[in-house]
Amino acid sequence: MSGSRPKLLSYLLGVPGALKVWKFFSHSRARLNLADMRRDYALAGLAESDAPADDPWPLWERWLDDAVKGGIREPNAMVVATADAEGRPSARLVLLKGADRRGFVFYSNYESRKGAELAANPQASLLFPWHDLERQVIVTGAVEKVSAEETAGYFHSRPLGSQVGAWASAQSSVLAGRAELERRVEARMAEFQGKVVPVPPFWGGYRVVPTAIEFWQGRPSRLHDRLRYTRQPDGAWRRERLSP
Numbered sequence: 001m002s003g004s005r006p007k008l009l010s011y012l013l014g015v016p017g018a019l020k021v022w023k024f025f026s027h028s029r030a031r032l033n034l035a036d037m038r039r040d041y042a043l044a045g046l047a048e049s050d051a052p053a054d055d056p057w058p059l060w061e062r063w064l065d066d067a068v069k070g071g072i073r074e075p076n077a078m079v080v081a082t083a084d085a086e087g088r089p090s091a092r093l094v095l096l097k098g099a100d101r102r103g104f105v106f107y108s109n110y111e112s113r114k115g116a117e118l119a120a121n122p123q124a125s126l127l128f129p130w131h132d133l134e135r136q137v138i139v140t141g142a143v144e145k146v147s148a149e150e151t152a153g154y155f156h157s158r159p160l161g162s163q164v165g166a167w168a169s170a171q172s173s174v175l176a177g178r179a180e181l182e183r184r185v186e187a188r189m190a191e192f193q194g195k196v197v198p199v200p201p202f203w204g205g206y207r208v209v210p211t212a213i214e215f216w217q218g219r220p221s222r223l224h225d226r227l228r229y230t231r232q233p234d235g236a237w238r239r240e241r242l243s244p
Helices: 004-014 018-031 057-069 113-120 148-155 160-168 178-192
Strands: 077-083 089-095 098-100 103-109 123-130 135-145 203-217 225-231 237-241
Touching (some): 057 203, 077 113, 089 113, 103 135, 123 203, 160 178
Antiparallel strands (some): 077 123, 098 103, 203 225
16 A cells, blocks of 8 residues: 555656646545534533523523624524425524514515415424524424514514515515516615505514424533423423433
8 A cells, every 4th residue: 555655646746737636636525524524512501400490481581692692693593494285394594583472573475485384384493503602492383473563563674675675576486587686676666765665465474482492502422401391281381301
């Protein structure tokens, strides 16, 4: 084996460009070795003493506050997973725009892919991926639309461009190109110039009413802390520890 290395080097030096190509693919293999990509998590733990036994909300508020103060970029960004009537899943990043004991609120086009899936199967899972804190929060529950008043209040708090964009974009539909979308935006801008932009009838808020909330804290050797709250038939919450 040791004798083959000088022969390989001589060959590579003798063929124009061969050494450069060999180095590129050698380094690419090293960079793309996914099996070796790992971190050991050791920033914090999550003990039962840190979490009320019958109420997930204080821990949620504390962790969200930690994410905001910790400088997490878009701490309200979450993965929203839905599934159609046949159980085929889809997921996307969406911004959380409201949260209280009633549930977690986001807004969307009702005619989008997620809107169609929620109409057929009104269940969703939310994932808050706070990597820098070695934490994640997973919410599952039924989905309902928020009131028209709540939708209007949020819609008119948005920048003008976002309000017009909601009218211009038939979310999830196929476009011929970027220019088509920009023409639609220009047309809607002209239509609403000097006017209050109304809320589109096909646009509004969804509330995920949680039936389970899991708090996940990374720990060394993949022995993570996982505390899950599940809502009981009487509305009370039960806390339990899950195996990592």
